[in-house]
Amino acid sequence: MNNALERSGPVLLSVALLLVWELSCKTFEVPPFVLPSPSLIAEALAENFYIIWFHSSQTLLTTVIGFAFAVAFGALLGIAVGSSRVAYTSLYPLLVAFNSIPKVAIVPILVVWFGIGSVPAVITAFMLSFFPIAVNVATGLATIEPDLRDVLRSLGASQLDIVRKVGIPRSMPYLFASLKISITLAFVGSVISETLASNRGIGTLMTQASANFRIPLVFAGLVVIAVMGVVMYMIFAVIEKRMTGWATRGATFGIGG
Template sequence: MTLLQRKRLLIKASPWILLVTLALLWELVCFAFSVPTYLFPAPTDIWASWLEYQGPIMKHATHTLFTTVAGFAIAVIFGVILGVLVGSSPLIYKAVYPLMVGFNSIPKVAFVPVLVVWFGIGTVPAILTAFLISFFPVVVNMATGLATMEPELQDVLRSLGASRLDILRKVALPRSMPYFFASLKVAITLAFVGSVISETVASNVGIGYLMISASSTMDMGLVFAGLVVIAIMGVVMYEMFAFVERRMTGWATRGSDPAF
Protein backbone atom coordinates (compact mmCIF):
# COMPACT_ATOMS: atom_id res chain seq x y z
CA MET A 1 0.00 0.00 0.00
CA THR A 2 1.43 3.34 -1.05
CA LEU A 3 1.73 6.40 1.17
CA LEU A 4 -1.08 8.12 -0.72
CA GLN A 5 -3.39 5.12 -0.26
CA ARG A 6 -2.64 5.02 3.47
CA LYS A 7 -3.45 8.73 3.76
CA ARG A 8 -6.77 8.24 1.99
CA LEU A 9 -7.62 5.23 4.17
CA LEU A 10 -6.78 7.23 7.29
CA ILE A 11 -8.99 10.10 6.14
CA LYS A 12 -11.92 7.74 5.54
CA ALA A 13 -11.46 6.01 8.90
CA SER A 14 -10.78 9.18 10.92
CA PRO A 15 -14.46 9.90 11.84
CA TRP A 16 -14.88 6.39 13.23
CA ILE A 17 -11.57 6.54 15.07
CA LEU A 18 -12.54 9.86 16.67
CA LEU A 19 -16.03 8.59 17.54
CA VAL A 20 -14.72 5.45 19.25
CA THR A 21 -12.06 7.46 21.09
CA LEU A 22 -14.59 9.95 22.43
CA ALA A 23 -16.98 7.17 23.46
CA LEU A 24 -14.23 5.36 25.36
CA LEU A 25 -13.14 8.59 27.04
CA TRP A 26 -16.76 9.36 27.94
CA GLU A 27 -17.20 5.89 29.45
CA LEU A 28 -13.93 6.19 31.37
CA VAL A 29 -14.84 9.57 32.87
CA CYS A 30 -18.27 8.34 33.99
CA PHE A 31 -16.72 5.24 35.54
CA ALA A 32 -13.76 7.00 37.17
CA PHE A 33 -15.87 9.70 38.83
CA SER A 34 -18.90 7.47 39.51
CA VAL A 35 -21.22 9.87 37.72
CA PRO A 36 -24.87 8.95 38.46
CA THR A 37 -26.85 7.78 35.46
CA TYR A 38 -29.66 10.25 36.16
CA LEU A 39 -27.15 13.11 35.76
CA PHE A 40 -24.93 12.03 32.89
CA PRO A 41 -25.29 8.50 31.50
CA ALA A 42 -22.33 6.61 30.08
CA PRO A 43 -22.43 5.22 26.54
CA THR A 44 -23.20 1.77 27.95
CA ASP A 45 -26.22 3.21 29.77
CA ILE A 46 -27.42 4.83 26.57
CA TRP A 47 -27.01 1.54 24.73
CA ALA A 48 -28.97 -0.25 27.44
CA SER A 49 -31.80 2.29 27.12
CA TRP A 50 -31.80 1.78 23.36
CA LEU A 51 -32.12 -1.99 23.76
CA GLU A 52 -34.94 -1.57 26.27
CA TYR A 53 -36.94 1.08 24.40
CA GLN A 54 -35.94 0.57 20.78
CA GLY A 55 -39.56 -0.02 19.71
CA PRO A 56 -40.92 3.30 21.05
CA ILE A 57 -37.75 5.11 20.00
CA MET A 58 -38.11 3.94 16.40
CA LYS A 59 -41.79 4.87 16.38
CA HIS A 60 -41.08 8.40 17.56
CA ALA A 61 -37.98 8.69 15.34
CA THR A 62 -40.02 7.76 12.25
CA HIS A 63 -42.49 10.53 13.03
CA THR A 64 -39.71 13.05 13.58
CA LEU A 65 -38.07 12.03 10.31
CA PHE A 66 -41.37 12.47 8.46
CA THR A 67 -42.04 15.94 9.86
CA THR A 68 -38.45 17.00 9.24
CA VAL A 69 -38.35 15.83 5.62
CA ALA A 70 -41.79 17.32 4.92
CA GLY A 71 -40.82 20.72 6.32
CA PHE A 72 -37.45 20.56 4.58
CA ALA A 73 -39.05 19.74 1.22
CA ILE A 74 -41.38 22.73 1.49
CA ALA A 75 -38.42 24.93 2.45
CA VAL A 76 -36.44 23.77 -0.59
CA ILE A 77 -39.31 24.44 -3.01
CA PHE A 78 -40.09 27.93 -1.73
CA GLY A 79 -36.44 28.69 -1.00
CA VAL A 80 -35.33 27.93 -4.55
CA ILE A 81 -38.15 29.98 -6.08
CA LEU A 82 -37.52 33.00 -3.86
CA GLY A 83 -33.74 32.58 -4.12
CA VAL A 84 -33.90 32.69 -7.91
CA LEU A 85 -36.07 35.81 -7.80
CA VAL A 86 -33.84 37.54 -5.26
CA GLY A 87 -30.58 36.57 -6.94
CA SER A 88 -31.61 37.46 -10.47
CA SER A 89 -33.12 40.89 -9.72
CA PRO A 90 -31.22 43.67 -7.90
CA LEU A 91 -34.52 45.39 -7.14
CA ILE A 92 -36.04 42.33 -5.45
CA TYR A 93 -32.72 41.70 -3.68
CA LYS A 94 -32.70 45.18 -2.12
CA ALA A 95 -36.39 45.03 -1.22
CA VAL A 96 -36.67 41.49 0.16
CA TYR A 97 -33.28 40.72 1.72
CA PRO A 98 -33.60 43.02 4.80
CA LEU A 99 -37.03 41.54 5.53
CA MET A 100 -35.67 38.00 5.34
CA VAL A 101 -32.78 38.86 7.66
CA GLY A 102 -35.20 40.37 10.16
CA PHE A 103 -37.48 37.35 9.93
CA ASN A 104 -34.59 34.94 10.40
CA SER A 105 -33.47 36.84 13.52
CA ILE A 106 -36.70 35.91 15.31
CA PRO A 107 -36.30 32.71 17.40
CA LYS A 108 -38.43 30.10 15.68
CA VAL A 109 -39.57 28.64 18.97
CA ALA A 110 -41.56 31.86 19.39
CA PHE A 111 -43.71 30.83 16.42
CA VAL A 112 -44.69 27.48 17.94
CA PRO A 113 -47.45 28.85 20.24
CA VAL A 114 -48.88 30.78 17.29
CA LEU A 115 -48.84 27.67 15.10
CA VAL A 116 -50.53 25.69 17.87
CA VAL A 117 -53.35 28.25 18.02
CA TRP A 118 -53.74 28.10 14.24
CA PHE A 119 -53.32 24.36 13.61
CA GLY A 120 -53.55 22.65 17.00
CA ILE A 121 -51.09 20.32 18.70
CA GLY A 122 -49.51 17.69 16.50
CA THR A 123 -47.75 17.20 13.19
CA VAL A 124 -48.54 20.43 11.33
CA PRO A 125 -46.74 22.81 13.75
CA ALA A 126 -43.66 20.54 13.64
CA ILE A 127 -43.61 20.57 9.83
CA LEU A 128 -44.06 24.33 9.68
CA THR A 129 -41.37 24.93 12.32
CA ALA A 130 -38.94 22.77 10.34
CA PHE A 131 -39.88 24.79 7.25
CA LEU A 132 -39.40 28.16 8.94
CA ILE A 133 -36.00 27.32 10.39
CA SER A 134 -34.56 25.71 7.22
CA PHE A 135 -35.99 28.15 4.68
CA PHE A 136 -33.44 30.96 5.07
CA PRO A 137 -30.21 29.07 4.18
CA VAL A 138 -31.71 27.86 0.90
CA VAL A 139 -32.80 31.36 -0.13
CA VAL A 140 -29.50 32.98 0.82
CA ASN A 141 -27.29 30.42 -0.91
CA MET A 142 -29.35 30.36 -4.10
CA ALA A 143 -29.43 34.17 -4.22
CA THR A 144 -25.69 34.35 -3.54
CA GLY A 145 -24.89 31.81 -6.24
CA LEU A 146 -26.86 33.79 -8.82
CA ALA A 147 -25.85 37.27 -7.68
CA THR A 148 -22.11 36.50 -7.72
CA MET A 149 -22.04 35.60 -11.40
CA GLU A 150 -19.27 37.65 -13.03
CA PRO A 151 -20.55 40.70 -14.99
CA GLU A 152 -17.90 40.07 -17.63
CA LEU A 153 -19.32 36.60 -18.27
CA GLN A 154 -22.80 38.03 -18.63
CA ASP A 155 -21.54 40.64 -21.10
CA VAL A 156 -19.85 37.95 -23.20
CA LEU A 157 -23.00 35.82 -23.24
CA ARG A 158 -25.16 38.78 -24.21
CA SER A 159 -22.77 39.67 -27.01
CA LEU A 160 -23.21 36.11 -28.31
CA GLY A 161 -26.96 36.61 -28.46
CA ALA A 162 -28.02 34.93 -25.20
CA SER A 163 -31.16 36.28 -23.60
CA ARG A 164 -31.51 36.91 -19.89
CA LEU A 165 -33.52 33.71 -19.52
CA ASP A 166 -30.86 31.74 -21.45
CA ILE A 167 -28.14 33.05 -19.15
CA LEU A 168 -30.18 32.15 -16.07
CA ARG A 169 -31.17 28.69 -17.25
CA LYS A 170 -27.98 27.52 -18.97
CA VAL A 171 -25.22 29.25 -17.00
CA ALA A 172 -26.32 30.90 -13.76
CA LEU A 173 -28.38 28.04 -12.33
CA PRO A 174 -25.81 25.30 -13.08
CA ARG A 175 -23.08 27.56 -11.72
CA SER A 176 -25.03 28.04 -8.46
CA MET A 177 -25.40 24.30 -7.80
CA PRO A 178 -22.47 24.16 -5.31
CA TYR A 179 -24.18 26.92 -3.32
CA PHE A 180 -27.49 25.07 -3.54
CA PHE A 181 -26.13 21.77 -2.23
CA ALA A 182 -24.26 23.60 0.52
CA SER A 183 -27.57 25.09 1.60
CA LEU A 184 -29.25 21.67 1.57
CA LYS A 185 -26.64 20.22 3.91
CA VAL A 186 -27.13 23.10 6.34
CA ALA A 187 -30.91 23.25 5.99
CA ILE A 188 -31.57 19.56 6.68
CA THR A 189 -29.77 19.74 10.02
CA LEU A 190 -31.70 22.88 10.94
CA ALA A 191 -34.95 21.18 9.93
CA PHE A 192 -34.31 18.50 12.56
CA VAL A 193 -33.80 21.26 15.13
CA GLY A 194 -37.10 22.86 14.15
CA SER A 195 -39.16 19.69 14.27
CA VAL A 196 -37.71 18.57 17.61
CA ILE A 197 -38.28 22.03 19.13
CA SER A 198 -41.92 21.90 18.11
CA GLU A 199 -42.31 18.34 19.41
CA THR A 200 -40.98 19.33 22.82
CA VAL A 201 -43.52 22.16 23.07
CA ALA A 202 -46.63 21.11 21.18
CA SER A 203 -46.81 17.43 20.31
CA ASN A 204 -47.63 14.05 21.78
CA VAL A 205 -45.40 12.10 19.41
CA GLY A 206 -41.83 12.40 18.10
CA ILE A 207 -38.33 12.30 19.54
CA GLY A 208 -38.79 15.72 21.14
CA TYR A 209 -41.88 14.52 23.00
CA LEU A 210 -40.08 11.30 23.99
CA MET A 211 -37.15 13.25 25.42
CA ILE A 212 -39.41 15.56 27.44
CA SER A 213 -41.34 12.57 28.80
CA ALA A 214 -38.11 10.76 29.70
CA SER A 215 -36.59 13.81 31.40
CA SER A 216 -39.68 14.21 33.57
CA THR A 217 -38.93 10.77 35.06
CA MET A 218 -35.15 11.43 35.21
CA ASP A 219 -34.50 8.69 32.64
CA MET A 220 -31.44 10.38 31.18
CA GLY A 221 -30.34 7.23 29.37
CA LEU A 222 -33.49 7.42 27.24
CA VAL A 223 -33.02 11.18 26.76
CA PHE A 224 -29.51 10.69 25.44
CA ALA A 225 -30.66 7.75 23.31
CA GLY A 226 -33.10 10.16 21.66
CA LEU A 227 -30.31 12.67 21.10
CA VAL A 228 -28.13 10.00 19.52
CA VAL A 229 -30.95 8.92 17.19
CA ILE A 230 -31.46 12.52 16.05
CA ALA A 231 -27.73 12.88 15.46
CA ILE A 232 -27.62 9.67 13.41
CA MET A 233 -30.56 10.73 11.27
CA GLY A 234 -28.97 14.13 10.70
CA VAL A 235 -25.65 12.61 9.67
CA VAL A 236 -27.33 10.15 7.29
CA MET A 237 -29.36 12.89 5.59
CA TYR A 238 -26.29 15.12 5.40
CA GLU A 239 -24.24 12.38 3.78
CA MET A 240 -27.01 11.66 1.29
CA PHE A 241 -26.90 15.23 0.03
CA ALA A 242 -23.10 15.22 0.10
CA PHE A 243 -23.11 12.10 -2.09
CA VAL A 244 -25.49 13.69 -4.61
CA GLU A 245 -23.40 16.87 -4.51
CA ARG A 246 -20.23 14.98 -5.41
CA ARG A 247 -22.05 13.32 -8.32
CA MET A 248 -23.58 16.49 -9.70
CA THR A 249 -21.01 19.17 -8.92
CA GLY A 250 -17.74 17.27 -9.18
CA TRP A 251 -16.59 19.88 -11.68
CA ALA A 252 -16.45 22.46 -8.89
CA THR A 253 -13.71 20.55 -7.02
CA ARG A 254 -11.92 18.87 -9.91
CA GLY A 255 -8.19 18.58 -9.49
CA SER A 256 -8.35 18.71 -5.68
CA ASP A 257 -7.11 15.78 -3.61
CA PRO A 258 -8.26 15.56 0.02
CA ALA A 259 -5.18 13.52 0.85
CA PHE A 260 -3.11 16.67 0.62
Protein backbone atom coordinates (compact mmCIF):
# COMPACT_ATOMS: atom_id res chain seq x y z
CA MET A 1 0.00 0.00 0.00
CA ASN A 2 2.75 2.43 0.97
CA ASN A 3 4.86 1.50 -2.07
CA ALA A 4 1.90 2.06 -4.40
CA LEU A 5 1.22 5.43 -2.78
CA GLU A 6 4.86 6.45 -3.09
CA ARG A 7 4.91 5.58 -6.79
CA SER A 8 1.56 7.16 -7.66
CA GLY A 9 1.97 10.17 -5.38
CA PRO A 10 3.97 12.35 -7.81
CA VAL A 11 1.54 11.59 -10.67
CA LEU A 12 -1.54 12.32 -8.56
CA LEU A 13 -0.05 15.54 -7.23
CA SER A 14 0.90 16.69 -10.74
CA VAL A 15 -2.59 15.96 -12.06
CA ALA A 16 -4.15 17.83 -9.13
CA LEU A 17 -1.95 20.87 -9.72
CA LEU A 18 -2.79 20.88 -13.43
CA LEU A 19 -6.52 20.70 -12.67
CA VAL A 20 -6.27 23.59 -10.23
CA TRP A 21 -4.27 25.57 -12.79
CA GLU A 22 -6.79 24.85 -15.56
CA LEU A 23 -9.81 25.68 -13.43
CA SER A 24 -8.22 28.86 -12.11
CA CYS A 25 -7.49 30.12 -15.62
CA LYS A 26 -11.05 29.35 -16.72
CA THR A 27 -12.74 30.71 -13.59
CA PHE A 28 -10.84 33.99 -13.40
CA GLU A 29 -10.60 34.36 -17.21
CA VAL A 30 -6.87 34.86 -17.16
CA PRO A 31 -5.65 36.10 -20.57
CA PRO A 32 -3.43 33.55 -22.36
CA PHE A 33 -0.66 36.11 -22.82
CA VAL A 34 -0.47 36.46 -19.04
CA LEU A 35 -0.80 32.82 -17.97
CA PRO A 36 -1.91 30.17 -20.47
CA SER A 37 -3.88 27.21 -19.21
CA PRO A 38 -2.44 23.69 -19.40
CA SER A 39 -4.82 22.89 -22.27
CA LEU A 40 -3.44 25.80 -24.32
CA ILE A 41 0.11 24.70 -23.54
CA ALA A 42 -0.75 21.18 -24.70
CA GLU A 43 -2.17 22.63 -27.93
CA ALA A 44 1.04 24.61 -28.46
CA LEU A 45 3.06 21.44 -27.93
CA ALA A 46 0.99 19.53 -30.48
CA GLU A 47 0.86 22.29 -33.09
CA ASN A 48 4.59 23.04 -32.91
CA PHE A 49 5.87 19.52 -32.31
CA TYR A 50 8.49 19.49 -35.08
CA ILE A 51 9.74 22.98 -34.26
CA ILE A 52 10.04 22.07 -30.58
CA TRP A 53 11.80 18.82 -31.49
CA PHE A 54 14.25 20.71 -33.70
CA HIS A 55 15.19 23.07 -30.88
CA SER A 56 14.98 20.62 -27.97
CA SER A 57 17.33 18.14 -29.64
CA GLN A 58 19.95 20.87 -29.86
CA THR A 59 19.47 21.79 -26.20
CA LEU A 60 19.76 18.15 -25.17
CA LEU A 61 22.92 17.71 -27.22
CA THR A 62 24.71 20.78 -25.84
CA THR A 63 23.61 19.92 -22.31
CA VAL A 64 24.87 16.35 -22.48
CA ILE A 65 28.22 17.42 -23.95
CA GLY A 66 28.74 20.13 -21.36
CA PHE A 67 27.65 17.79 -18.60
CA ALA A 68 30.03 15.05 -19.76
CA PHE A 69 32.96 17.45 -19.57
CA ALA A 70 31.73 18.59 -16.15
CA VAL A 71 31.64 15.01 -14.85
CA ALA A 72 35.17 14.27 -16.05
CA PHE A 73 36.69 17.55 -14.90
CA GLY A 74 34.67 17.79 -11.68
CA ALA A 75 35.48 14.23 -10.60
CA LEU A 76 39.20 14.62 -11.25
CA LEU A 77 39.29 18.00 -9.53
CA GLY A 78 37.31 16.64 -6.60
CA ILE A 79 39.75 13.74 -6.21
CA ALA A 80 42.69 16.15 -6.27
CA VAL A 81 41.10 18.54 -3.76
CA GLY A 82 39.79 15.85 -1.44
CA SER A 83 42.94 13.75 -1.30
CA SER A 84 45.35 16.55 -0.44
CA ARG A 85 45.01 19.06 2.38
CA VAL A 86 47.27 21.50 0.52
CA ALA A 87 45.11 21.26 -2.61
CA TYR A 88 41.97 21.62 -0.47
CA THR A 89 43.10 24.81 1.22
CA SER A 90 44.49 26.22 -2.05
CA LEU A 91 41.79 25.35 -4.58
CA TYR A 92 38.56 25.29 -2.57
CA PRO A 93 38.39 29.10 -2.08
CA LEU A 94 38.98 29.55 -5.82
CA LEU A 95 36.17 27.13 -6.62
CA VAL A 96 33.78 29.00 -4.33
CA ALA A 97 34.81 32.33 -5.85
CA PHE A 98 34.29 31.02 -9.40
CA ASN A 99 30.92 29.54 -8.52
CA SER A 100 29.82 32.90 -7.07
CA ILE A 101 30.20 34.63 -10.44
CA PRO A 102 26.84 34.91 -12.28
CA LYS A 103 27.30 32.76 -15.36
CA VAL A 104 24.89 34.90 -17.35
CA ALA A 105 27.50 37.65 -17.17
CA ILE A 106 30.10 35.36 -18.75
CA VAL A 107 27.99 34.43 -21.79
CA PRO A 108 28.70 37.72 -23.67
CA ILE A 109 32.42 37.10 -23.18
CA LEU A 110 32.05 33.58 -24.56
CA VAL A 111 30.24 35.00 -27.58
CA VAL A 112 33.18 37.33 -28.24
CA TRP A 113 35.60 34.41 -27.97
CA PHE A 114 33.66 31.66 -29.76
CA GLY A 115 30.84 33.41 -31.63
CA ILE A 116 27.13 32.69 -31.56
CA GLY A 117 26.27 29.00 -31.58
CA SER A 118 26.65 25.80 -29.62
CA VAL A 119 30.06 26.36 -28.05
CA PRO A 120 28.93 29.04 -25.55
CA ALA A 121 25.99 26.82 -24.57
CA VAL A 122 28.26 23.83 -23.95
CA ILE A 123 30.67 25.91 -21.89
CA THR A 124 27.87 27.50 -19.86
CA ALA A 125 26.36 24.07 -19.14
CA PHE A 126 29.80 22.91 -18.05
CA MET A 127 30.41 25.89 -15.78
CA LEU A 128 27.10 25.53 -13.97
CA SER A 129 27.34 21.77 -13.44
CA PHE A 130 30.94 20.95 -12.54
CA PHE A 131 31.03 22.71 -9.15
CA PRO A 132 28.60 20.39 -7.26
CA ILE A 133 30.43 17.37 -8.66
CA ALA A 134 33.85 18.61 -7.56
CA VAL A 135 32.63 19.62 -4.11
CA ASN A 136 30.78 16.37 -3.42
CA VAL A 137 33.64 14.14 -4.57
CA ALA A 138 36.08 16.19 -2.50
CA THR A 139 33.79 15.89 0.52
CA GLY A 140 33.56 12.12 0.13
CA LEU A 141 37.35 11.84 0.07
CA ALA A 142 38.02 14.38 2.80
CA THR A 143 35.69 12.72 5.30
CA ILE A 144 37.58 9.42 5.54
CA GLU A 145 37.96 8.73 9.26
CA PRO A 146 41.45 9.53 10.60
CA ASP A 147 41.49 6.23 12.49
CA LEU A 148 40.86 4.35 9.24
CA ARG A 149 43.68 6.26 7.56
CA ASP A 150 46.04 5.39 10.42
CA VAL A 151 45.13 1.70 10.25
CA LEU A 152 45.65 1.59 6.48
CA ARG A 153 49.00 3.37 6.75
CA SER A 154 50.10 0.96 9.48
CA LEU A 155 49.32 -1.85 7.06
CA GLY A 156 51.62 -0.30 4.47
CA ALA A 157 49.03 1.49 2.31
CA SER A 158 50.21 4.60 0.51
CA GLN A 159 48.15 7.75 0.03
CA LEU A 160 47.38 6.61 -3.52
CA ASP A 161 46.18 3.24 -2.21
CA ILE A 162 43.92 4.93 0.33
CA VAL A 163 42.41 7.18 -2.33
CA ARG A 164 42.00 4.42 -4.89
CA LYS A 165 40.72 1.61 -2.68
CA VAL A 166 38.81 3.53 0.01
CA GLY A 167 38.34 7.16 -0.94
CA ILE A 168 36.91 6.75 -4.44
CA PRO A 169 34.43 3.98 -3.50
CA ARG A 170 33.41 6.03 -0.46
CA SER A 171 32.78 9.10 -2.61
CA MET A 172 30.53 7.28 -5.10
CA PRO A 173 27.26 8.10 -3.24
CA TYR A 174 28.38 11.73 -3.07
CA LEU A 175 29.16 11.66 -6.78
CA PHE A 176 25.77 10.33 -7.83
CA ALA A 177 23.98 12.75 -5.52
CA SER A 178 25.81 15.59 -7.27
CA LEU A 179 25.10 14.17 -10.74
CA LYS A 180 21.34 14.38 -10.17
CA ILE A 181 21.71 18.03 -9.19
CA SER A 182 24.27 18.95 -11.83
CA ILE A 183 22.29 17.63 -14.81
CA THR A 184 19.45 20.03 -14.01
CA LEU A 185 21.95 22.88 -13.67
CA ALA A 186 23.44 21.91 -17.03
CA PHE A 187 20.05 22.41 -18.67
CA VAL A 188 19.81 25.81 -17.01
CA GLY A 189 23.21 26.76 -18.40
CA SER A 190 22.36 25.68 -21.93
CA VAL A 191 19.06 27.55 -21.96
CA ILE A 192 20.66 30.71 -20.54
CA SER A 193 23.25 30.72 -23.31
CA GLU A 194 20.69 29.90 -26.01
CA THR A 195 18.48 32.74 -24.79
CA LEU A 196 21.30 35.24 -25.14
CA ALA A 197 23.47 33.99 -27.98
CA SER A 198 22.27 31.17 -30.19
CA ASN A 199 20.26 30.54 -33.32
CA ARG A 200 18.93 27.15 -32.21
CA GLY A 201 17.73 25.61 -28.96
CA ILE A 202 14.84 25.83 -26.53
CA GLY A 203 16.18 29.11 -25.18
CA THR A 204 16.15 30.58 -28.69
CA LEU A 205 12.64 29.26 -29.31
CA MET A 206 11.36 30.78 -26.07
CA THR A 207 12.96 34.13 -26.85
CA GLN A 208 11.41 34.24 -30.32
CA ALA A 209 8.01 33.12 -29.02
CA SER A 210 8.08 35.71 -26.25
CA ALA A 211 8.91 38.46 -28.73
CA ASN A 212 5.82 37.46 -30.75
CA PHE A 213 3.64 37.19 -27.61
CA ARG A 214 3.16 33.45 -28.15
CA ILE A 215 3.22 32.77 -24.43
CA PRO A 216 1.69 29.26 -24.66
CA LEU A 217 4.68 28.28 -26.81
CA VAL A 218 7.03 29.79 -24.21
CA PHE A 219 5.42 27.61 -21.55
CA ALA A 220 5.61 24.63 -23.90
CA GLY A 221 9.37 25.16 -24.04
CA LEU A 222 9.49 25.26 -20.25
CA VAL A 223 7.56 21.99 -20.11
CA VAL A 224 9.99 20.32 -22.51
CA ILE A 225 12.98 21.46 -20.44
CA ALA A 226 11.33 20.20 -17.26
CA VAL A 227 10.56 16.82 -18.83
CA MET A 228 14.12 16.39 -20.11
CA GLY A 229 15.48 17.33 -16.70
CA VAL A 230 13.22 14.86 -14.90
CA VAL A 231 14.09 12.05 -17.32
CA MET A 232 17.82 12.61 -16.93
CA TYR A 233 17.42 12.84 -13.16
CA MET A 234 15.58 9.51 -13.09
CA ILE A 235 18.23 7.86 -15.25
CA PHE A 236 20.96 8.82 -12.80
CA ALA A 237 18.75 7.83 -9.86
CA VAL A 238 18.39 4.32 -11.33
CA ILE A 239 22.14 4.07 -11.99
CA GLU A 240 22.83 5.32 -8.48
CA LYS A 241 20.57 2.69 -6.94
CA ARG A 242 22.31 -0.08 -8.88
CA MET A 243 25.87 1.06 -8.23
CA THR A 244 25.63 2.41 -4.67
CA GLY A 245 22.84 0.31 -3.22
CA TRP A 246 25.21 -0.70 -0.43
CA ALA A 247 25.24 2.91 0.81
CA THR A 248 21.43 3.21 1.01
CA ARG A 249 20.60 -0.33 2.14
CA GLY A 250 17.95 -0.22 4.82
CA ALA A 251 16.79 3.29 3.96
CA THR A 252 13.02 3.61 3.81
CA PHE A 253 12.79 6.82 1.89
CA GLY A 254 14.84 9.41 0.07
CA ILE A 255 15.11 11.18 -3.25
CA GLY A 256 16.28 8.73 -5.86
CA GLY A 257 16.75 6.08 -3.18
